[in-house]
Structure formats: C-alpha cells, structure tokens
Amino acid sequence: MASPALADLGRRAKAASRLLANASTAAKNDALRAAADLLVDRSEDVLAANAVDVERAVDAGTSSAVVDRLRLNPSRVEGMASGLRQVASLPDPVGEVVDGWVRPNGLRIRRVRVPLGVVGIIYENRPNVTSDAAGLCIKSGNAAFLRGSSAAITSNQAVAAVVREGLAKAGLPEDGLVLVEDVSRESAVEFMRLRGLIDCLIPRGGQSLIQAILDNATVPYVIDGDGNCHVYVDADADLDMAVSIIVNAKTQRPSVCNAAESLLVHESVAAEFLPRAAAALDGVELVGDAASIGIVGGSRMQAATEDDFGREFLDLKLSVAVVPSLDAAVEHIARYGSGHTEAIVTRSLIAAQRFVREVDAAAVVVNASTRFTDGEEFGFGAEIGISTQKLHARGPMGLRELTTAKYVVEGEGHIRG
Numbered sequence: 001m002a003s004p005a006l007a008d009l010g011r012r013a014k015a016a017s018r019l020l021a022n023a024s025t026a027a028k029n030d031a032l033r034a035a036a037d038l039l040v041d042r043s044e045d046v047l048a049a050n051a052v053d054v055e056r057a058v059d060a061g062t063s064s065a066v067v068d069r070l071r072l073n074p075s076r077v078e079g080m081a082s083g084l085r086q087v088a089s090l091p092d093p094v095g096e097v098v099d100g101w102v103r104p105n106g107l108r109i110r111r112v113r114v115p116l117g118v119v120g121i122i123y124e125n126r127p128n129v130t131s132d133a134a135g136l137c138i139k140s141g142n143a144a145f146l147r148g149s150s151a152a153i154t155s156n157q158a159v160a161a162v163v164r165e166g167l168a169k170a171g172l173p174e175d176g177l178v179l180v181e182d183v184s185r186e187s188a189v190e191f192m193r194l195r196g197l198i199d200c201l202i203p204r205g206g207q208s209l210i211q212a213i214l215d216n217a218t219v220p221y222v223i224d225g226d227g228n229c230h231v232y233v234d235a236d237a238d239l240d241m242a243v244s245i246i247v248n249a250k251t252q253r254p255s256v257c258n259a260a261e262s263l264l265v266h267e268s269v270a271a272e273f274l275p276r277a278a279a280a281l282d283g284v285e286l287v288g289d290a291a292s293i294g295i296v297g298g299s300r301m302q303a304a305t306e307d308d309f310g311r312e313f314l315d316l317k318l319s320v321a322v323v324p325s326l327d328a329a330v331e332h333i334a335r336y337g338s339g340h341t342e343a344i345v346t347r348s349l350i351a352a353q354r355f356v357r358e359v360d361a362a363a364v365v366v367n368a369s370t371r372f373t374d375g376e377e378f379g380f381g382a383e384i385g386i387s388t389q390k391l392h393a394r395g396p397m398g399l400r401e402l403t404t405a406k407y408v409v410e411g412e413g414h415i416r417g
Contacts, residue, residue, distance in 0.1 A: 010197030016175035035166025115141035117199035124205035127155035225388030227257030234346035288320035
C-alpha cells in the first residue's frame with residue numbers, strides 16, 4: 001500500500017487533471033510560454049541547483065556518460081525553454097475528431113481525442129525530462145506526476161518550481177505538475193502501484209528501471225525501451241556518406257538512446273570502408289567479429305562478445321560485424337536489436353525498400369543518422385519517451401500519444417430494438 005504522503009500527491013494530481021482536461025488551448029499555451037520565460041530568467045538558479053547534483057555525482061565516482069545526462073548548461077536550459085515554446089505552438093490534440101460516421105438508423109457516432117488523465121513518469125538523471133514531460137502533459141490536458149532520481153533531485157525541484165509557477169500565472173492548477181521528492185527505492189515501487197491515481201506510467205531510464213516496472217507496476221505502462229541501434233552499410237552505399245553517418249550516430253551524443261551501438265558492413269565494401277570508419281571514429285572503443293578484426297587490426301579493435309552485440313553501451317564504444325548480405329544484416333538486427341531505431345546507408349532503392357519493409361523497429365532510417373529519432377526532430381516539440389512497444393504508442397511519444405479516445409454517440413430519441 002502506498003504511503004499516505006505519496007497517495008495524497010497522487011490525489012492532488014488527479015484533481016488537477018480534471019481541471020486541465022477542460023482547460024482552453026490558450027490557457028495551456030500561456031502556461032507553457034510563461035514557464036519557458038521563467039526558465040530563461042532563472043537559468044542561473046536552475047544551473048546552480050544542477051551544479052549541486054553534478055558535484056555530488058562526480059564525488060561519488062559516477063561515470064562520465066551518466067554525468068553528461070545529468071549536467072545542464074546554458075544551452076541545454078535554453079533548449080528546455082525552446083521545447084516548451086514549440087509544444088505551445090503545436091496544434092492541441094484534445095477535442096480532435098479522429099473519425100465519425102452516421103449509422104443507417106440515423107445515429108451519429110464520433111471518436112474524439114481526450115486526455116489520459118494523470119501521466120506518471122519515473123526517470124533517471126535527466127532534469128530536462130522534468131520540463132519536457134510537463135510541457136507535453138499540460139498541452140495534452142494531462143497532469144504530470146513526476147518521480148525523478150535521487151541524483152537529479154535538486155535540479156528537478158528547481159525546474160518543477162518554475163513550471164508550477166507558469167501554470168499559476170495562466171490560471172491553471174499548480175498541481176498540473178506534481179514532483180515526488182521522496183527518492184527512496186520504496187517510494188519508487190509505491191509510485192508504480194498507484195492504481196486509480198496514475199492512468200499511464202512511462203519509465204525513462206536504463207534496464208534496471210525497466211525491469212523494476214515489469215516486476216512491480218500495477219498501473220498501465222508504456223515502456224521507453226533500450227536503444228541498441230544499428231547502422232548497416234550496404235553493398236551499394238556511398239561510403240563518404242556512411243562514414244559521416246556512423247560518426248554522427250555514435251559520437252554526437254553517445255549517452256542517449258538513439259545513438260548507434262552497432263555497425264554492420266556488407267562484405268563487398270568492408271575492406272575499403274572499415275579502415276576509414278575506424279580512423280574517423282578516433283576515441284571510440286571498437287569491438288568486432290573476426291572478419292572486422294582481420295580488416296582493421298587487433299591493435300585497434302578487440303574481439304566482441306555475444307553480450308557486446310546485444311548491449312546498449314551509452315558510451316564511446318561500438319560493436320562491428322561484417323555481413324555477407326542484406327538478409328544477414330536484417331537477421332543480425334532481428335537477433336540483437338531492441339526495436340528502437342535501425343538505419344541503412346545505400347544508393348539502392350530496392351535495398352532501402354526491403355530494409356524498411358523487413359526490419360521490425362519503431363523507426364527505420366534510410367541514409368540518415370539514428371540520432372534523428374527524437375520528438376523535437378520529428379516536429380513534436382519534445383517527447384515524453386520513445387516507445388519500443390507496439391500497443392498504444394510506438395516511437396517518439398508526443399502530444400497525440402498522450403491522448404486516448406472516447407466515442408460520442410448522438411441520437412434523437414433512439415432506442416435499441
């Protein structure tokens with residue numbers, strides 16, 4: 001059973017969700033723009049709070065990849081504010097008529113988008129999730145019930161306070177964003193079990209968090225899954241393009257879920273491509289199969305284990321394999337991929353079409369970096385997560401993915417015979 005304090009937070013979010021569900025688009029937009037302005041105006045305070053978390057993480061010996069996810073800087077704060085403004089500029093999905101029809105008896109039926117209610121987000125280390133999640137929830141008429149990690153608690157408190165003030169400025173309930181400040185493991189499990197208070201739970205974090213959801217959650221959830229993303233360099237690839245794409249996909253920000261973790265290369269271009277790729281990926285630890293090592297050399301590439309091919313490194317490490325065909329690339333991805341994002345580099349329309357058709361993933365990319373699987377890059381303003389599930393939502397989850405539908409049935413005294 002949840003503690004009284006946590007259950008009370010849930011009830012506050014539930015009450016706010018009923019008000020937000022009926023809030024005007026203008027009021028929701030005003031709240032987001034006010035929060036964005038406040039983030040910029042108080043960026044020094046937000047950065048000072050974040051510095052406390054970063055210092056604590058560094059002192060604890062936290063890995064550089066995790067610290068990078070935790071760290072804010074002026075550019076990232078401005079990006080958070082920009083995300084809120086972009087969400088404010090997007091069409092409001094609430095009330096949108098998905099479809100409608102008239103039955104032969106004259107009964108009129110419409111399917112209309114409505115908010116989910118209380119969206120619970122449990123997440124690790126990324127304070128930008130606090131503003132991104134709140135912005136998307138508020139615009140889609142939901143209350144954001146947030147439970148971040150102990151590592152980012154000071155940052156999350158600062159960001160949440162700003163968003164709550166933005167809500168108040170627009171005349172909306174501050175509890176449109178409720179932050180859980182008890183960051184114990186026990187509270188996390190209780191949070192996952194707030195049935196009747198949380199309508200949809202979205203975890204954003206590593207495998208241990210996902211496993212905790214699978215083991216403990218009693219509320220409906222959407223899994224924001226691992227990103228073991230592949231780049232496949234086809235026999236007909238433009239190799240200059242392929243080098244550029246793999247370098248960007250791996251190194252532009254290696255600590256995020258849409259970074260590439262595996263490189264597959266067709267055997268007909270491997271001898272030419274792999275030495276160029278290895279040189280361009282300076283600073284990246286490479287592990288590969290025997291064919292890859294034979295081309296690149298054992299001093300630059302170590303032998304990959306079975307675990308390496310299935311792992312989301314979230315660091316400057318990349319697994320490499322040479323494959324004899326597109327079929328083999330698709331099979332490798334089916335075996336080791338996590339269903340997040342898979343990319344092909346090719347000049348062959350036939351190969352591209354087959355890859356798109358046969359690869360089972362939330363996003364399939366042709367001749368572009370895996371890093372584009374992102375709510376902002378897709379035009380959603382921001383994302384609340386990237387679902388690797390197939391039910392309700394798949395891929396970057398924006399405003400529409402935070403709604404459900406209800407049927408509106410209108411008659412003129414109709415009765416069923």
